[in-house]
Amino acid sequence: xxxxxxxxxxxxxxxxxxxxxxxxxxxxxxxxxxxxxxxxxxxxxxxxxxxxxxxxxxxxxxxxxxxxxxxxxxxxxxxxxxxxxxxxxxxxxxxxxxxxxxxxxxxxxxxxxxxxxxxxxxxxxxxxxxxxxxxxxxxxxxxxxxxxxxxxxxxxxxxxxxxxxxxxxxxxxxxxxxxxxxxxxxxxxxxxxxxxxxxxxxxxxxxxxxxxxxxxxxxxxxxxxxxxxxxxxxxxxxxxxxxxxxxxxxxxxxxxxxxxxxxxxxxxxxxxxxxxxxxxxxxxxxxxxxxxxxxxxxxxxxxxxxxxxxxxxxxxxxxxxxxxxxxxxx
Amino acid sequence: xxxxxxxxxxxxxxxxxxxxxxxxxxxxxxxxxxxxxxxxxxxxxxxxxxxxxxxxxxxxxxxxxxxxxxxxxxxxxxxxxxxxxxxxxxxxxxxxxxxxxxxxxxxxxxxxxxxxxxxxxxxxxxxxxxxxxxxxxxxxxxxxxxxxxxxxxxxxxxxxxxxxxxxxxxxxxxxxxxxxxxxxxxxxxxxxxxxxxxxxxxxxxxxxxxxxxxxxxxxxxxxxxxxxxxxxxxxxxxxxxxxxxxxxxxxxxxxxxxxxxxxxxxxxxxxxxxxxxxxxx
Ligand SMILES: [Zn+2]
Numbered sequence: 001x002x003x004x005x006x007x008x009x010x011x012x013x014x015x016x017x018x019x020x021x022x023x024x025x026x027x028x029x030x031x032x033x034x035x036x037x038x039x040x041x042x043x044x045x046x047x048x049x050x051x052x053x054x055x056x057x058x059x060x061x062x063x064x065x066x067x068x069x070x071x072x073x074x075x076x077x078x079x080x081x082x083x084x085x086x087x088x089x090x091x092x093x094x095x096x097x098x099x100x101x102x103x104x105x106x107x108x109x110x111x112x113x114x115x116x117x118x119x120x121x122x123x124x125x126x127x128x129x130x131x132x133x134x135x136x137x138x139x140x141x142x143x144x145x146x147x148x149x150x151x152x153x154x155x156x157x158x159x160x161x162x163x164x165x166x167x168x169x170x171x172x173x174x175x176x177x178x179x180x181x182x183x184x185x186x187x188x189x190x191x192x193x194x195x196x197x198x199x200x201x202x203x204x205x206x207x208x209x210x211x212x213x214x215x216x217x218x219x220x221x222x223x224x225x226x227x228x229x230x231x232x233x234x235x236x237x238x239x240x241x242x243x244x245x246x247x248x249x250x251x252x253x254x255x256x257x258x259x260x261x262x263x264x265x266x267x268x269x270x271x272x273x274x275x276x277x278x279x280x281x282x283x284x285x286x287x288x289x290x291x292x293x294x295x296x297x298x299x300x301x302x303x304x305x306x307x308x309x310x311x312x313x314x315x316x317x318x319x320x321x322x323x324x325x326x327x328x329x330x
Numbered sequence: 331x332x333x334x335x336x337x338x339x340x341x342x343x344x345x346x347x348x349x350x351x352x353x354x355x356x357x358x359x360x361x362x363x364x365x366x367x368x369x370x371x372x373x374x375x376x377x378x379x380x381x382x383x384x385x386x387x388x389x390x391x392x393x394x395x396x397x398x399x400x401x402x403x404x405x406x407x408x409x410x411x412x413x414x415x416x417x418x419x420x421x422x423x424x425x426x427x428x429x430x431x432x433x434x435x436x437x438x439x440x441x442x443x444x445x446x447x448x449x450x451x452x453x454x455x456x457x458x459x460x461x462x463x464x465x466x467x468x469x470x471x472x473x474x475x476x477x478x479x480x481x482x483x484x485x486x487x488x489x490x491x492x493x494x495x496x497x498x499x500x501x502x503x504x505x506x507x508x509x510x511x512x513x514x515x516x517x518x519x520x521x522x523x524x525x526x527x528x529x530x531x532x533x534x535x536x537x538x539x540x541x542x543x544x545x546x547x548x549x550x551x552x553x554x555x556x557x558x559x560x561x562x563x564x565x566x567x568x569x570x571x572x573x574x575x576x577x578x579x580x581x582x583x584x585x586x587x588x589x590x591x592x593x594x595x596x597x598x599x600x601x602x603x604x605x606x607x608x609x610x611x
Binding site for chain 1: 410508560
């Protein structure tokens, strides 16, 4: 997997500070002609990886989750599905390229896929608005949910967005109502839903297509109420406090599992999904396989899904005492 | 204990954190000096320009329902600090206490039963004086329980919405309240319980993108700010000038997202009229 790294200037631009030493070791391994030295370096590389990745700070995980070379939805779907028939349009206003949807085949079974595509090249990023969907995108997703329910396909959702698009047209076309209805449909649909958080699960724009029977999240992905920069701006009144905000918001897969928001963490191959997209796709495919097998055994039901979301949150009951006194007085 | 006494006192005073003290006050819309008493006796609407002031949840309830009929429910549901969140020296628990002192409320939403023109209903009212009426787990749970009450008692649910969005200090758990409250609406829909929303200044973010947008019938006060993304965020992201009147009630009405814009003075009769059509069998 290490050998795949391209040694171009473009690639070095995307190396994160905590990855630098690893890349240097990899370069040395490629350069050396001594078998003995290579073995030593490889051992060093292994140790370095094992010490760096499990100990990343929340902000470093945010950086990894947004890594410009991190595999996007299409990098996964082209590897995982035999055949994808993309469907377009919300049947009202347009087609939103930030959300990709279609019918696909997974190990012979027909599935409905929906997800954010951030884009890889600069052109694609602009075309897809960096994966920030407009209401048209969420309405397209809802259309797919309806089709999936009607024809009894499982829905596989891929979440990777900084946020829903903040814009004039988006507001005009009902961004809030579109997200609300998309969430509502995710709760109501009789089709089983699997959601995978690939990179960035950003706020309501992510949740709109993330309501599921089973949510799996990649090890270095994040899932947030709002981007840490924005939280820093609002609560600390200083965007430079973003690292502090990232820690405070508890954004990592481990945190999310602890809160019961996600159901599984998908381990990433050494060095993260961007260092080995094939390996990451394999992990995701296995999760999907497990989900579909469980689905055939009748493990998921809309009622169980609804109850899961009804339980979410943490609150006191009958505490603090002041509140009780007031309640008694009506 | 001092804190408890203060918040209880404020609550017993009706939580009325109204327009600033003083005989005169300045209307932010028309910039004119107006008599405070005159504003208060006009349901906190500017007598000169009809500007609807942002008002406390208890005032909203008082203006909307039959006198003395409101009975609060679920006041025992309170915020925790699941993230151990801290900004500077202030913990989230302390932030909540500060909000209680400032608002006289114990959360950003009040729920209960009341009557309007004799029709019994379940009511939820939000209050911007409590951390911008942001939605954390306690808000989500209270809304959810109120919806379950409406289903159980087979009465209409009316929600007076106002919010800055999901409550950041509760992180992802606050985001998930969008799904939880949406599910409460789903249950009302399935049970045939009519759900009326009244959008007020300002209804934005995660609350707008969940239960506030899901009413069977959506009313709004005039000139309220209603939208998903904040204006400043849009301006910053797009580097464009926001058009005049963007995200007002009138704008959202013209775009097809609101059934009727109703002045505060007519809200009570309007809701009463709707209840006369909708009260479930
Ligand atoms: Zn005025």
